[in-house]
Amino acid sequence: MEKSQYLEGVEKKDLFAHGHRACGGCGQALAARLVADAAGENTIACVATGCLEVFSSPYPDPSWRIPFLHSLFENAAAVASGVEAAYKALGKGPVNIIAQGGDGSTADIGFQSISGMFERGHNVLYVCYDNEAYMNTGVQRSSFTPLGARTTTTPTGNKTRKKNMPMIAADHGIPYVATATIDDFRDLQQKIKKALAIEGPKYIHILAPCPLGWGHHGELTVEVCRLAKDTGLFPIYEIVDGKVTNARKIPVKVPVEEYLKVQGRFKHLFKRGVPTEEVAEIQEIANQNIERFNL
């Protein structure tokens, strides 16, 4: 694909400015920029403690050109609820309020406050940047860490499957849930815009590879996302009013080995190049996704 064609229709406003301190090839930095630029100037970002917060908001030079509010690790959704309540009470707005956090603050420590925000029906979009472990603090396991992945707290490989947050979000009865990755700018930005046009709580789950924690080369970040999609390990879909729609068909299905082999965190799953039993189990997860979403 030609570069110009690929970027056609992609919003670029630099509302999340360059000069931040993310690592080279950081999936989250790219995702945060796409989200901010899709949402536009009339947006408030409520960000949880984590990589994004640390690399984008050191005093005195934050990277945000939209209002940015950070307080703690586990309360971005509750803080965003408070901002929304204030706007309502003061008769201000309309304004886009986007709570954002990594997988740790979404799946683990902040899970309760997100559930509360969904259940209460606040007009807030929650965006999860999923890099499948606590990367900011040195690659520790989160409940989004996939089966088999090696982290510093699962040195022999993670023994459990990933928590299915999009489905949990949808089961709150919220009007819009979507998954996206950073390899498809247009799709990601369209989903952000679509979500922001809907009244009520929304959830978008973005796969954001971390070269440091995943052990892949920085220039492969986008490619790793493509592989995650094309293996079926990270299905792309929307859930509108409880119904799964727009599941992205995989043009050519790729065996999970292709995805696992480019990442150091899965290296132990191959003995002298031969896949172990766990690879078959991971392939089974991909197959289940392919069947479930008719990819």
Added chain:
Amino acid sequence: MLKQIEGSYAVAQVVAHCRPNVISAYPITPQTHIVEGLADLVGEGQLQAEFVNVESEFSAASVVLGASAAGARAYTATTSQGLLLMSEVIYCIAGMRLPIVLTCANRAISAPLSIWNDQQDSMAVRDAGWIQLHAEDNQEASDLHIQAFKIAEQTFLPTMVCMDGFILTHAFEPVDIPEQKEVDDFLPAFKPRHIVDPRWPRGIGLFADPRFYMETRYILHRALEKSEETIKEVSAEFARVFGRDSGGFIKTYKLEEADVAIVSMGSVVGTIKELIDQLEEEGKKVGLLQICSYRPFPRKEVYRALKDKMNIVVLEKCISLGRGGILASDIRWSFPRAEKRDRNISSFVAGLGGRNISIDDLRYMVEKVEKEPVEFEFLGLKKELIAERDM
């Protein structure tokens, strides 16, 4: 107008008259009727506010944090475990200089589980950077809320109004609840300093590396010290406008002539005053120093009030386990080193977990310190329940 009303509902009505824009609270661990009262007032349309029913105290504090950062006057109430669950956010609110008002209905901390009164909960967050004001009775508790919003919004320091759980929150007393117009005249609309607003994009809650962090603590500390002036001004103005003394820094009762000075805070000062009157009839001179503002701590006032007193006894409903009285150490610190010598400052802990503090307990305490100073003692302890092997 005087109303016979439960303490919690009196506070709810007064807070409503302060016109908070956003109220968020969690109803348990444990709660009082304050938020129920406010929910009713919002539900009936008497108060135009967003009432956010959250899933925990942690989120209640986070919601008011977000609301305040967006420019709203925000209020929450909690107690005991709830305040401890909030504690991470409590520090954050102060660090971000958000002028939130919180009612702490003082109650004991688990374990063992107790829902009754003491002051361990607010003590647990005394160093967080909040102003902490302690009420003696329900009139003062109500009045302090009107003052708290004004103090908080002038100083950009969050303010906690502490009132003894059950003893005040669940007690029916006549309370004069000012009219809406009187409160409006006293308490101007909130003018926030920094808010999240797309018209003026700015970052709130940036992280500070070692080049910057310590100055934020220094500034917060100095701001708390400086809030002394505001607390005094606002309570003086309140007295002028409403015709009664509520709040302020310290209060005294028959202290000037006293041979023994009792120092305490909260509702127990009522019982102490009763004892002082009884002892006066018996020819004994005992006086009271009541701490109204625990943070900032009124060190200079304490010194001025007590500098001629050689026999001082501090009574408090909280303890620093492994150390002793908390307020007692604040009082001891209030004297210059040279003046500590020959001065007896006794320390008593009482009323933990709702144990009643009777006038006889207090009489025993005074009689004991008249004989000799007491380094540290639990007042009203049941020795028959204590076995040596448990310690």
